[in-house]
Amino acid sequence: MLDTNEEKKPTHNGVFPSSRFSIAPMLDWTDRHCRYFHRLLTKETLLYTEMVTTGAIIHGKGDFLAYNEEEHPVALQLGGSNPQDLATCAKLAAERGYDEINLNVGCPSDRVQNGRFGACLMAEPVLVAECIAAMRDVVDIPVTVKTRIGIDDQDSYEFLTDFVRIVSEKGGCEQFTIHARKAWLSGLSPKENREIPPLDYPRAYQIKQDFAHLNIGVNGGIKTLDESLEHLAHLDGVMVGREAYQNPYLLAHVDQTIFGLDTPVKKRRQVVEEMYPYIEQQLAKGAYLGHITRHMLGLFQNMPGARQWRRYISENAHKPGSGIEVVQAALAKIPQELDV
Ligand SMILES: Cc1cc2nc3c(=O)[nH]c(=O)nc-3n(C[C@H](O)[C@H](O)[C@H](O)COP(=O)(O)O)c2cc1C
Numbered sequence: 168m169l170d171t172n173e174e175k176k177p178t179h180n181g182v183f184p185s186s187r188f189s190i191a192p193m194l195d196w197t198d199r200h201c202r203y204f205h206r207l208l209t210k211e212t213l214l215y216t217e218m219v220t221t222g223a224i225i226h227g228k229g230d231f232l233a234y235n236e237e238e239h240p241v242a243l244q245l246g247g248s249n250p251q252d253l254a255t256c257a258k259l260a261a262e263r264g265y266d267e268i269n270l271n272v273g274c275p276s277d278r279v280q281n282g283r284f285g286a287c288l289m290a291e292p293v294l295v296a297e298c299i300a301a302m303r304d305v306v307d308i309p310v311t312v313k314t315r316i317g318i319d320d321q322d323s324y325e326f327l328t329d330f331v332r333i334v335s336e337k338g339g340c341e342q343f344t345i346h347a348r349k350a351w352l353s354g355l356s357p358k359e360n361r362e363i364p365p366l367d368y369p370r371a372y373q374i375k376q377d378f379a380h381l382n383i384g385v386n387g388g389i390k391t392l393d394e395s396l397e398h399l400a401h402l403d404g405v406m407v408g409r410e411a412y413q414n415p416y417l418l419a420h421v422d423q424t425i426f427g428l429d430t431p432v433k434k435r436r437q438v439v440e441e442m443y444p445y446i447e448q449q450l451a452k453g454a455y456l457g458h459i460t461r462h463m464l465g466l467f468q469n470m471p472g473a474r475q476w477r478r479y480i481s482e483n484a485h486k487p488g489s490g491i492e493v494v495q496a497a498l499a500k501i502p503q504e505l506d507v
Contacts, residue, residue, distance in 0.1 A: 185213035185240045186342065188395065188425045190418075191386055191408030192218055192244040192269070192313070200449070201462040202238045205411070207441050208418035208433065211426040214241045215406075218271045220282065221247035224256045232263050235445075242267035244313070246274070248284040248294060250301035257302035257310065268302055270295070272314040275350040276357045286350040289318045289326075292333035299338030311342040313386070313406075316370050317349035324370060331374055335381055342382040344406050345371040361387075361409075372401040392417065392424045399425070413465045435466050435507045439498050443491055450490060457484035460494060470507055475500035 190197065190205055192215035197205075202214045216234070223231045224245075234241055243265045247253050257268045271279075272288045272295060279285035288295050295312065302310045312334060316327050327345075334340045348364040355363060366388050375383040384404025389395055395405040405425075411418055416435060422428040433441075446459055460480045467473040479497040483489055501507065 186404045188421055189213035189406045190411045191406050196412050199234050200459040203235050204462050207438050209421040211422050216243050218244045218246045221252040221256045240266040242269050244269045246271045246284050250297045253298050254301040254305045258305045261306040261308050267309045269311045272312055273346050275360045286318050292330045296334045296338030299340045303339050312340050313344045315346050315350045322349045344384040344386050346386045347371050375402050414468045456489040460484045472501035
């Protein structure tokens with residue numbers, strides 16, 4: 168449990184100060200092992216779960232709300248569009264101690280569209296408002312939205328402002344994270360939809376100017392903390408996805424650079440060693456080593472030995488019975504004299 172948790176209660180507009188910098192929800196990537204690892208690198212950053220559908224929580228077998236206490240502050244991202252179902256899930260999540268509920272209005276995959284949620288909900292702002300209101304009625308934690316700047320040919324500034332106005336005024340949503348590119352609902356894969364539509368950060372900045380009372384964050388294509396600081400001159404928050412996952416050491420400087428703490432910056436080796444007790448505890452519970460270490464592959468990016476580190480883990484962590492010795496042997500591939 169983070170000892171500073173008490174200080175992380177929502178303050179401004181019911182929004183966490185941590186939302187100044189967050190790691191994006193990423194399906195299959197930001198699972199609980201990943202979030203535990205990221206938390207070792209940064210104490211302040213707000214972490215998002217992968218999107219979890221209301222159907223999985225309500226009807227699925229297994230505990231889709233499980234997380235580690237150390238992950239706080241942690242937001243649950245929900246996928247769904249039925250206000251009652253979303254309210255049921257939000258209540259369960261709040262009872263489990265999640266710090267925020269976020270509704271996915273940005274994912275363009277076919278599967279998600281078939282379920283009538285994700286990015287296609289941008290065309291139904293009144294329904295989104297009802298969803299937010301239904302969740303806000305049953306929880307005290309912030310209920311936020313992650314959205315795009317538009318969908319298909321509905322990509323005017325007016326379309327986006329209508330969405331934000333209706334969802335904030337009718338739904339009471341006070342925080343929006345805007346992935347600053349539109350989504351094509353057909354024709355592009357989800358991956359292409361993260362790369363092909365051009366980024367338009369000024370559009371997110373304009374939303375902040377026109378809705379100054381709302382907490383507005385931006386997402387998409389952000390790769391450095393310098394870029395993050397530039398965005399923060401215009402906006403309340405920055406959300407980083409792929410770069411945080413692929414180059415996680417970026418996160419080691421966030422507490423100092425973005426949140427102004429003067430805590431020491433951890434070395435990569437220290438972070439690996441701090442993972443050992445967690446790995447052992449998880450292996451004892453039946454987890455596979457590879458499911459944990461896959462999130463750590465990028466830690467030594469651009470360092471001598473990085474390729475060998477990746478390779479050793481990739482070739483060995485999936486073998487039955489693999490344990491902590493695989494990570495120790497991989498760490499030994501990083502030259503001893505390197506103080507990293
Ligand atoms: C593997 C992967 C899975 C993703 N899954 C989700 C998701 O579950 N929910 C969501 O809102 N966005 C999802 N996204 C989109 C990211 O949250 C983010 O909006 C996008 O990657 C753009 O940010 P970036 O350029 O910093 O990566 C996913 C992205 C990736 C790469």
